[in-house]
Amino acid sequence: MSTHYDSIDELSQALLDASYLPDRGLATALFLSLELEKPLLLEGEAGVGKTEAAKALARAQGARLIRLQCYEGLDVAHAVYEWNYSRQLLHIRAAQEGAVSEEELFGPEFLIRRPLLEAIASEEPVVLLIDEIDRADDEFEAFLLEVLSDFQITIPEIGTIQAARKPAVVLTSNRTRELHDALKRRCLFHWIGHPALEREIEIVRLRVPGVPERLAAQAAAFVQGLRTLDLAKPPGVAETIDWAQALAALGRQELDAELVESTLGSVLKYHEDFETVRDAALARLVEEARAVAR
Amino acid sequence: MRDRAVVRHVVTFGRILREAGLEVGPQRLQDALNGLDRVELARRDDVYWTLRQTLVARVDDLAAFDSAFTAWFERAPVRPPMRAVEQPQPIRPSVAFGERPKDDGSAPDGELQSKGWSAEEVLRQKDFASLSPGELEQVKKLIARAGACRPERRSRRLRPHPRGRELDLRRLVRGSLSTGGDVIERSFRRRKTVPRKLVLLCDVSGSMEAYTRALLLFVHAVVGSGRGVEAFAFGTRLTRLTPELAERDPEKAVAAAARRVVDWTGGTRIGASLKAFNDEWGRRALTRGAVIVIASDGWERGEAALVGQEMARLARAAYAVVWVNPLKGSPEYQPLAGGMRAALPYVDRFLPGHNLASLEGLGEVLAGIERRHAA
Numbered sequence: 001m002s003t004h005y006d007s008i009d010e011l012s013q014a015l016l017d018a019s020y021l022p023d024r025g026l027a028t029a030l031f032l033s034l035e036l037e038k039p040l041l042l043e044g045e046a047g048v049g050k051t052e053a054a055k056a057l058a059r060a061q062g063a064r065l066i067r068l069q070c071y072e073g074l075d076v077a078h079a080v081y082e083w084n085y086s087r088q089l090l091h092i093r094a095a096q097e098g099a100v101s102e103e104e105l106f107g108p109e110f111l112i113r114r115p116l117l118e119a120i121a122s123e124e125p126v127v128l129l130i131d132e133i134d135r136a137d138d139e140f141e142a143f144l145l146e147v148l149s150d151f152q153i154t155i156p157e158i159g160t161i162q163a164a165r166k167p168a169v170v171l172t173s174n175r176t177r178e179l180h181d182a183l184k185r186r187c188l189f190h191w192i193g194h195p196a197l198e199r200e201i202e203i204v205r206l207r208v209p210g211v212p213e214r215l216a217a218q219a220a221a222f223v224q225g226l227r228t229l230d231l232a233k234p235p236g237v238a239e240t241i242d243w244a245q246a247l248a249a250l251g252r253q254e255l256d257a258e259l260v261e262s263t264l265g266s267v268l269k270y271h272e273d274f275e276t277v278r279d280a281a282l283a284r285l286v287e288e289a290r291a292v293a294r
Numbered sequence: 295m296r297d298r299a300v301v302r303h304v305v306t307f308g309r310i311l312r313e314a315g316l317e318v319g320p321q322r323l324q325d326a327l328n329g330l331d332r333v334e335l336a337r338r339d340d341v342y343w344t345l346r347q348t349l350v351a352r353v354d355d356l357a358a359f360d361s362a363f364t365a366w367f368e369r370a371p372v373r374p375p376m377r378a379v380e381q382p383q384p385i386r387p388s389v390a391f392g393e394r395p396k397d398d399g400s401a402p403d404g405e406l407q408s409k410g411w412s413a414e415e416v417l418r419q420k421d422f423a424s425l426s427p428g429e430l431e432q433v434k435k436l437i438a439r440a441g442a443c444r445p446e447r448r449s450r451r452l453r454p455h456p457r458g459r460e461l462d463l464r465r466l467v468r469g470s471l472s473t474g475g476d477v478i479e480r481s482f483r484r485r486k487t488v489p490r491k492l493v494l495l496c497d498v499s500g501s502m503e504a505y506t507r508a509l510l511l512f513v514h515a516v517v518g519s520g521r522g523v524e525a526f527a528f529g530t531r532l533t534r535l536t537p538e539l540a541e542r543d544p545e546k547a548v549a550a551a552a553r554r555v556v557d558w559t560g561g562t563r564i565g566a567s568l569k570a571f572n573d574e575w576g577r578r579a580l581t582r583g584a585v586i587v588i589a590s591d592g593w594e595r596g597e598a599a600l601v602g603q604e605m606a607r608l609a610r611a612a613y614a615v616v617w618v619n620p621l622k623g624s625p626e627y628q629p630l631a632g633g634m635r636a637a638l639p640y641v642d643r644f645l646p647g648h649n650l651a652s653l654e655g656l657g658e659v660l661a662g663i664e665r666r667h668a669a
Binding site for chain 2: 007028029184233
């Protein structure tokens with residue numbers, strides 16, 4: 001039996017114990033998803049912690065995380081199941097002539113389980129993460145819709161496999177395209193925005209153990225400042241965490257312009273953004289960040 | 295036992311949301327009620343999140359939800375639906391589409407006809423700017439046909455094909471059952487082709503006025519050709535037109551698009567519009583691997599340098615960039631306008647778009663576009 005939570009607060013605490021600091025909105029979303037047994041669709045800018053939320057839920061529940069990374073051209077053979085053809089051929093060869101029946105050949109021992117089947121067929125509690133669903137193409141989305149409405153998968157040679165227990169399902173999307181309304185109707189929807197300053201500082205301190213308090217606050221404040229600029233790719237929380245890790249590894253206690261310039265590469269991933277910040281705003285943002293925590 | 299007051303509240307709230315343009319079906323209301331059963335109704339936050347997560351499915355609807363929630367929860371008088379209903383505003387008949395005297399410089403038509411050209415061929419070559427409304431009506435159908443071509447890409451999916459390159463193992467194993475594992479007949483699979491993403495950006499500023507309508511009809515036909523097409527208009531700002539142009543009837547669709555665009559026949563800020571496009575849509579990877587079509591005369595009121603910079607960003611992500619410029623239909627045309635000159639280095643195909651023949655040409659280019667061309 002997977003862990004049951006009586007309240008949103010209880011789930012929040014469990015996530016916190018799993019090193020994830022959810023805001024009230026996300027905690028509510030995850031709570032309702034578990035309670036109503038509906039998949040949760042998480043959308044938001046890159047790097048705000050969509051994927052991490054699913055991982056944290058799995059950790060908190062002590063459940064296995066099964067991840068399906070979507071991409072253009074993803075098909076049933078890679079998402080659901082495939083037959084182990086080389087083993088099948090060997091098996092036919094090894095057996096005496098005519099001794100192999102079709103039922104035998106298309107039995108469970110020759111079946112390769114891919115993430116969706118794995119999640120449906122699992123006896124233990126699992127969290128199924130369907131990552132970047134917007135990258136898969138329409139046909140796959142339609143197929144997924146079927147799986148998510150009935151939690152069953154049909155394999156022509158074997159029959160229908162019904163989930164023993166409905167897995168917790170989290171879908172993430174970067175909104176490269178709108179998803180089908182039908183799929184959305186199956187899901188609860190939560191939009192994750194960038195966190196407020198106080199929360200971002202807390203997240204950094206939680207995720208980078210041993211980071212000096214002042215450094216965490218200044219790094220978070222600096223990144224918040226970056227987000228107000230007109231950048232091609234504003235940094236997400238993931239970047240703040242990476243950066244704080246780098247800064248802490250350098251043994252620094254606080255930010256200065258020189259340090260920022262030499263480490264900014266872990267925050268800004270586009271050369272144009274890097275140049276924009278270095279030439280126009282760096283000194284000012286460092287000053288502002290230092291003013292947050294002296 | 296569910297509190298009847300809560301049910302009534304949620305149902306009323308659903309109605310308010312529907313008036314604001316959200317799609318709130320019975321299933322969503324049911325989810326909302328089930329959700330509310332499980333959270334503390336005394337906590338405003340929890341009620342807010344529960345309703346938002348069960349009743350809203352799109353980011354674009356969040357603002358409408360928030361104002362409706364504030365109005366409902368705090369019992370403020372409910373505001374009218376978010377999207378103010380604008381006065382239906384017919385497309386302004388431009389000089390170009392207006393009736394013009396028959397004897398006004400129409401010699402070429404007569405000349406061509408006397409040489410035995412078909413009427414369709416004449417229309418095909420005639421500049422959109424000089425079509426009469428009657429002629430435009432005739433051209434409409436042909437434009438729709440020209441716009442039905444889509445660029446394709448090879449999918450990673452395979453399907454059985456006698457001349458495919460990859461072995462179809464599933465069939466092969468099945469086939470070899472009867473032969474004791476000896477493979478007699480080989481089955482092959484091949485990649486199938488699927489439509490490539492296509493994004494069209496149409497300049498609707500004043501200087502393009504004579505062509506906007508014909509180009510939008512073309513865009514409408516492309517949008518109608520299947521999924522994976524996005525359409526935008528720009529003048530001084532960017533407007534997404536895909537939902538408006540998804541309407542089947544071309545007249546209604548173009549009229550809806552014209553109502554939607556606030557800067558119709560206004561000024562042009564190509565650079566700023568492209569930037570807005572890259573920022574909002576490019577970041578969401580809409581442009582990645584897509585064929586981008588920009589229809590504009592390249593007259594930029596803003597800074598040309600910005601046009602170049604944003605075109606560079608666009609070209610890096612896109613599969614191919616096609617620029618359609620109605621002015622290019624004239625033999626004397628040279629791309630000297632600042633915006634056009636700045637954009638050209640990043641354009642793979644530079645085409646005219648002043649008459650039906652050139653739009654048919656565009657359709658063929660789009661259907662056949664395979665790899666990146668040098669400008």
